Amino acid sequence: MTTDEPQTSTLPEGLRYIQYEHALESKYLPAIRALISKDLSEPYSIYVYRYFLYQWAHLCYLALDPRDDSLVAVIICKLEHHISHSPVTHRGYIAMLAVSSVHRGNGIATSLVKMAIDAMADRKADEIVLETEETNIPAMRLYERLGFLRSKKLHRYYLNGNSAYRLVLMLKSPEVAHQGFDDVI
Template sequence: AEDKGEVVGYIMCRIEIGFSNLKRLELTRKGHIVSIAVLPEHRKKGIGSSLIVDAMRRMVEYKATECYLEVRVSNTPAINLYSKLGFMIVKTMRGYYADGEDAYVMARKLP
C-alpha cells in the first residue's frame, strides 16, 4: 500500500497444500498470510483490511479454499481486525516467536 509514493503497508502470502485448519484430516489448498504490516501512523485507516481482502480475493483465483495466519497472542488490535474479517482462532502454538511468545493460528473459509 502506498500513500503519496511512500510504502505504508504490505502483505506477503503464499499458496500451500496441506491439512486444513478448519476440517479434520482433510487435505486442502490454502492461502497463508505470512506477513502483514502497516506503519503505525497509517493504522486505523482501513489499509490492513484492504490488503487482506485483496489478498483473499487473489487466493481464490489460485483455487484456495481457506486462509490462515499466525498472530502474537498479545496483539489485540490485530486479533480484533482478523476477527472482524471472519478469522477464528483455531489453535495456539506455544513458544512460536523467537522471544518465546505464543501465537494464535487464525483461519477462515474463502468464498
C-alpha cells in the same frame, strides 16, 4: 489534497494499492524489510522475503503514498497444496502484514487482507491460515472481524517467548474442498 498538507493527514482512500511484481524489487524490497522488521517478532533474512516474493508476487500487495510512492503498508502471502492434510487442502497463508505506524487505525490492513483473500479465493483456496501473537490486539481484531477463527493456541511460538494463535478462514466446506482439488492441480 494539496502537497503542503502534513504527512500524517493521508487518508486510506488516497492511497494507491498495487500488486507486487519482480521489477519493483530494487525500489521496494528495502522498504518492505524495514517496515516488517520494525514490528514483527521474527527477524527474517532476505531469503525469506525472496522465497515469498519470487513465487507468489501475485499474492503480495503494497499500499503507497500517492504523493511520493513511498511504502505505507504491505501484505505477503503464499498459496500451496497442503499434502500432509487429509484431504489435501489448497491452503493460503498470510506470512507478513505491516502498516506504517502513523497510518494505523484507518483500515489499510483491512483493505490489504481483503485483497489477499480475494486473490486466494479466485485461485480456489480452500482456507487461509496465519499466526499472530496472542497479545496483538489490533491484528486479532482485524482478522476476527474478517471472519478468521482461532484454530489452535501455539505456546511460546515466537523467539521472544510469546504465544500465538493460529487463525483460519474457511473459504469452502471440507467436502467441497476435497471435490474441487482435481480442478486446481
